[in-house]
Amino acid sequence: xxxxxxxxxxxxxxxxxxxxxxxxxxxxxxxxxxxxxxxxxxxxxxxxxxxxxxxxxxxxxxxxxxxxxxxxxxxxxxxxxxxxxxxxxxxxxxxxxxxxxxxxxxxxxxxxxxxxxxxxxxxx
Amino acid sequence: xxxxxxxxxxxxxxxxxxxxxxxxxxxxxxxxxxxxxxxxxxxxxxxxxxxxxxxxxxxxxxxxxxxxxxxxxxxxxxxxxxxxxxxxxxxxxxxxxxxxxxxxxxxxxx
Numbered sequence: 001x002x003x004x005x006x007x008x009x010x011x012x013x014x015x016x017x018x019x020x021x022x023x024x025x026x027x028x029x030x031x032x033x034x035x036x037x038x039x040x041x042x043x044x045x046x047x048x049x050x051x052x053x054x055x056x057x058x059x060x061x062x063x064x065x066x067x068x069x070x071x072x073x074x075x076x077x078x079x080x081x082x083x084x085x086x087x088x089x090x091x092x093x094x095x096x097x098x099x100x101x102x103x104x105x106x107x108x109x110x111x112x113x114x115x116x117x118x119x120x121x122x123x124x
Numbered sequence: 125x126x127x128x129x130x131x132x133x134x135x136x137x138x139x140x141x142x143x144x145x146x147x148x149x150x151x152x153x154x155x156x157x158x159x160x161x162x163x164x165x166x167x168x169x170x171x172x173x174x175x176x177x178x179x180x181x182x183x184x185x186x187x188x189x190x191x192x193x194x195x196x197x198x199x200x201x202x203x204x205x206x207x208x209x210x211x212x213x214x215x216x217x218x219x220x221x222x223x224x225x226x227x228x229x230x231x232x233x234x
Binding site for chain 2: 037044045046050059061062095097102108109110111112114116117
């Protein structure tokens with residue numbers, strides 16, 4: 001079965017960077033886009049960006065452009081989300097999510113599998 | 125770039141039907157039939173309930189249905205049950221290979 005397993009909780013100081021990992025299993029890693037979504041405490045979902053593991057192409061939310069970088073390692077079926085220059089406003093649960101495929105094999109622009117979430121706390 | 129607009133809360137009695145709206149713009153909801161809906165219980169990851177405006181993934185109850193008119197998409201829950209109490213988020217594809225979520229709606233079963 002498809003699983004997305006994320007790395008553990010992180011505590012960082014303001015100004016630092018954080019890397020969160022998402023390891024996929026149960027299907028062909030390079031066939032599905034991986035997205036990152038975050039949720040600040042008591043707040044809604046915020047789309048951050050996506051990576052196409054096939055060719056490493058990316059797309060980022062305008063608000064985070066320049067601070068977020070997505071990379072992939074095909075040998076371990078892992079995607080890494082790197083967020084720099086952290087502030088308290090980056091305190092959130094970070095999720096990776098897989099973009100579904102439609103019956104024709106095209107990308108369906110919705111998210112059918114999610115990781116368990118990783119809490120990143122930014123505090124001095 | 126703002127989020128899609130949803131009502132903060134919607135409530136209903138068991139057995140009733142409720143509808144959650146999701147209003148976007150001509151760059152997202154109004155432009156594409158790529159609206160999806162997610163149910164999120166406290167402390168859990170979201171779960172997809174509807175995709176491509178009105179399609180249900182396998183295993184999702186047929187009490188959940190979706191529609192769209194112009195810039196506004198809607199999720200209807202029929203025969204409301206206690207287990208439907210959760211937060212619900214819409215999402216849409218937006219131009220330039222980006223995506224956007226709604227502000228979220230808390231559903232309460234009275």
